[in-house]
Amino acid sequence: MGTRLGELVERFGGQLAGSPDVEVTAIASLERAGASEISFLSNSRLRTLALQSRAAALILSPQDDDAVAAGYAGARIVTANPHAYFAQAAQYLVRASEEPAAGGIHPTAVVHGTASVDPTACIGPHVTVEAGATIGAHAVIDAGCYIGRDAVIGDHTHLFANVSFHARCVIGARGIIHAGAVIGGDGFGFAVDDGVYIKIPQVGRVLIGDDVDIGASTTVDRGALDDTVIEDGVKLDNQIQIGHNCRIGAHTAMAGCVGVAGSAVIGRYCTFGGAAMVNGHIDICDHVDITAGTLVAHSIREPGRYTGYYPITRNAEWERNAALLRNLPALRDKIRALERALKALGGSED
Known part of the structure; x- marks a missing residue:
């Protein structure tokens, strides 16, 4: 089934040049898009590819539209931010082409009698849901996941295969946690007595807001006494470590292999390049961009772009x-x- 361009514009805005009845089934690259697909142009250096594209329609900026309109035969959706429009349209087209997960609990799943599972939630094979846990409406819990005691999974949140979501941890609505992630494992907390390490019980939780994405094999440790907090809209790539008692501000994004030591407080709208490292017990203010491989050893009080490595x-x-x-x-x-x-x-x- 296709989606009309007019429907996309009604839903996401933009100015349509061409017939609203043109149907598209998917988004594809400029080079590979065919007559039933829509593509996007967010880099003006690719205008030549756009002119040669066989896509049924293009998503592009007003500046690029002025440059390609005369030479491109397909329909066009003109918008100020083509990349963001592409992401929204891609989500919509993917949802339209997928069969929604049927609600229900697989026969091999083990769900405690005191757990609350919404009838529209989908609980996959060999899932374990412990006592007192809550699974929200239209949540999807894929095969092999573990949901701990009194944990809360919000509406429309999707846990991919083999996610461990430990006791009393919480995630809000529309979250995505990819395969193998561990939420709420013990933080690395020990006291030392005459050279011997004595484990400190980690009794806090992990609290995750709405619209948070967590990548494969990423780990978020539970707090020692207080909670580890991941605010709304945070995006964590694969193989990231968030230590106990950290706080990650809303809409901050971290690329793969970032490590954040315990009790670091990171502001909103920050970005961290791959393999950046953050010391524990420091504060980073809002709107800070840390480049890849940088060690953040001290608190950052002013917004800006920071780099801390010697060039290769x-x-x-x-x-x-x-x-x-x-x-x-x-x-x-x-x-x-x-x-x-x-x-x-x-x-x-x-």
């Missing part, structure tokens, strides 16, 4: 630079001694 170079050059860096303290001491000597002679430090 040939190994021999890196070794020379490392030797220079090791000798910098001695060189600093020599310069200070020379400055003092000059001052004693009546000279100028300049």
Whole structure:
């Protein structure tokens, strides 16, 4: 079944140039789109590809529309943010083409008698739902998931296969947790007595807001005493570690392999490139962008883009630079001694 362009414009806005009755079934790239598909142009350098595209329609900006309108035969949806419009349209087309999951509990699932499972929720094979847990309307819990005691899964939230969602943790509506993620495992908390580590019970929860995406094999530790909090709209990529008692502000996004140590507080609308590392017990304000591979060792109080790594170079050059860096303290001491000597002679430090 197709979706009319007029229906997309009614739902998501934009200005349509062409027939509203043109039907599209999917979104595809400019190169591969066919006569029943819609594509998008968000990079002006790809205008040539847009002109050559066989797509039934294009999503593009007013500036790009001025450049390609005369040479492109298909319909066009003109919008200020083609990339965002593409994402919304893609979601809609995917939902339209999918069969909705039928509500019900698979015969192999184990659901405690005191758990509350909405009749429209789908509980897959070999799922375990512990006592007192709540599964909301139209939630989908795929095969092999574990839902702990008194945990709460919000409406329309989807847990992919083998997710572990531990006791008393909460996720809001429309969340997505990908396969193998662990929510609410113990935080890394120990006291030391004469060289021996003594485990500190982790009795807090993980509280996750609405519209949060969590990638495959990502781990979010429960709080030691207070809760670990992931606010609305946060997007976490694969293989990310969020330590206990952290707070991640709304609409912050982290790329793969980011590590956040315990009790870090991160503001809203921040971004973290892949493999960035954040020390524990520090604060990062709203609207901070951390580039890939950066170690954030101290609190950040002002919005902006921050980088903290040495650029890659040939190994021999890196070794020379490392030797220079090791000798910098001695060189600093020599310069200070020379400055003092000059001052004693009546000279100028300049």
